[in-house]
Amino acid sequence: NAGVTQTPKFRILKIGQSMTLQCTQDMNHNYMYWYRQDPGMGLKLIYYSVGAGITDKGEVPNGYNVSRSTTEDFPLRLELAAPSQTSVYFCASSSMGTSTDTQYFGPGTRLTVL
Amino acid sequence: GQQVMQIPQYQHVQEGEDFTTYCNSSTTLSNIQWYKQRPGGHPVFLIQLVKSGEVKKQKRLTFQFGEAKKNSSLHITATQTTDVGTYFCAGRGGGADGLTFGKGTHLIIQP
Numbered sequence: 521n522a523g524v525t526q527t528p529k530f531r532i533l534k535i536g537q538s539m540t541l542q543c544t545q546d547m548n549h550n551y552m553y554w555y556r557q558d559p560g561m562g563l564k565l566i567y568y569s570v571g572a573g574i575t576d577k578g579e580v581p582n583g584y585n586v587s588r589s590t591t592e593d594f595p596l597r598l599e600l601a602a603p604s605q606t607s608v609y610f611c612a613s614s615s616m617g618t619s620t621d622t623q624y625f626g627p628g629t630r631l632t633v634l
Numbered sequence: 635g636q637q638v639m640q641i642p643q644y645q646h647v648q649e650g651e652d653f654t655t656y657c658n659s660s661t662t663l664s665n666i667q668w669y670k671q672r673p674g675g676h677p678v679f680l681i682q683l684v685k686s687g688e689v690k691k692q693k694r695l696t697f698q699f700g701e702a703k704k705n706s707s708l709h710i711t712a713t714q715t716t717d718v719g720t721y722f723c724a725g726r727g728g729g730a731d732g733l734t735f736g737k738g739t740h741l742i743i744q745p
Contacts, residue, residue, distance in 0.1 A: 564735035
């Protein structure tokens with residue numbers, strides 16, 4: 521199993537550009553999450569999904585959109601990139617309902633908006 | 635909403651010294667998890683605590699969950715250079731949403 525994979529690893533955007541961060545998991549997890557981590561800081565939840573077709577806002581959803589058409593994929597969309605969105609983005613998945621709902625993180629996408 | 639506070643933000647220790655990070659929640663937690671993030675890496679799950687007063691050990695790491703299920707600690711005995719990184723606690727409340735992460739404690743070890 522590859523676990524959680526994210527693409528791209530790095531990206532530089534100009535202000536106003538848009539992009540989609542891809543996230544795929546092959547563990548058949550029902551829960552998936554998107555976090556952002558600013559330099560030296562903790563993780564802030566952007567959006568999460570409890571299953572295909574269901575998404576919900578986290579702590580910092582403004583400027584982002586998500587979709588969950590399949591169990592495996594949970595892409596994050598930035599429509600109008602702003603410098604405040606410069607961050608490292610982590611996707612994670614977990615299998616809620618088990619005794620240990622560990623979150624498995626992808627390697628991250630490092631995004632710079634200039 | 636639920637808040638999880640973690641202290642200290644940074645901790646410098648000499649190799650071989652002990653290290654402790656503390657986590658406090660504004661609400662009672664159903665469970666608490668600890669993660670480690672190496673510099674430039676991604677968070678990796680260490681352990682989950684569920685029961686009030688629970689204590690778990692992993693080699694030199696000792697994890698505790700408070701009696702009121704609102705606080706937790708991670709203690710590392712005799713730190714090694716491989717322990718360098720940021721340690722996050724993450725608490726889950728009673729709802730179905732994601733974990734609330736603390737801001738992490740950055741452990742810096744001087745040889």
